[in-house]
């Protein structure tokens with residue numbers, strides 16, 4: 649199996665894309681730390697699924713925007729599994745909001761969770777990897793939104809662009825330690841983050857018609873991209889971005 653004996657922390661893994669990554673990594677032999685802001689009883693359902701399939705996993709409550717909780721998450725992973733080999737920065741929020749009336753508090757919260765959270769988790773795990781000489785993998789969830797805009801996403805898209813670029817700068821900083829840093833850019837994937845938005849039939853139809861493969865993405869459609877960046881064999885790939893959008897970005901006409 650491609651991730652045998654590896655320990656992976658996956659943030660935002662209680663549902664959606666993170667849950668699919670956690671299940672996919674466990675299927676490939678990884679020991680998985682499922683982390684999210686959910687209270688334990690809600691978030692640990694993914695752990696139950698992994699254990700029911702014969703895998704190893706723990707659940708950690710962690711608000712990625714809180715440095716103390718992030719450090720405690722890494723400590724919990726090391727205490728349970730001995731070390732951390734892979735970090736997937738997946739936690740993110742996108743409360744759609746009109747720009748002209750967007751409260752500063754909302755802009756700050758989205759930036760704290762998405763951008764600061766990626767920084768805090770990456771720095772904490774990278775310190776651990778460097779101290780232990782672990783030639784690890786850091787994979788972050790950016791977005792098609794890093795390359796395009798959304799009228800209701802003026803707070804959100806810049807955080808996704810920042811995450812994509814953060815991986816490039818981290819790739820430079822951590823390359824000498826054998827740690828690779830890469831970004832996955834999902835297109836429109838059906839999850840809780842956009843369930844309300846995509847309940848608008850016209851919006852849903854627009855997304856589907858703009859996607860050459862003629863369907864919205866599912867979380868499972870992304871797992872292979874994360875597995876590629878997380879495995880040992882991709883050691884020469886770092887600072888890269890992989891768009892996984894069914895062709896949506898390139899479809900102008």
Ligand SMILES: NC(=O)C1=CN([C@@H]2O[C@H](COP(=O)(O)OP(=O)(O)OC[C@H]3O[C@@H](n4cnc5c(N)ncnc54)[C@H](OP(=O)(O)O)[C@@H]3O)[C@@H](O)[C@H]2O)C=CC1
Pocket residue numbers: 659660661662663664665666683684685686687710711712713738739740741742761789790791792793833834835836837838839840841842
């Ligand atoms: N769905 C899509 O079309 C796309 C999504 N993305 C990105 O994919 C990632 C996953 O989103 P998706 O699965 O779609 O959405 P979901 O809303 O289904 O999942 C988001 C996950 O992030 C967790 N989360 C939210 N805030 C925090 C926090 N402060 N600390 C820790 N965990 C947190 C949520 O758990 P909880 O709320 O309990 O904390 C949940 O597990 C996000 O980064 C998003 O920006 C990128 C492109 C497209």
Ligand SMILES: C[C@H](O)[C@@H]1OC(=O)[C@H](O)[C@@H]1O
Pocket residue numbers: 742790791792793798808834835836837841842845
């Ligand atoms: C939340 C959006 O529906 C989704 O998230 C992204 O990152 C993409 O921009 C999609 O629009």
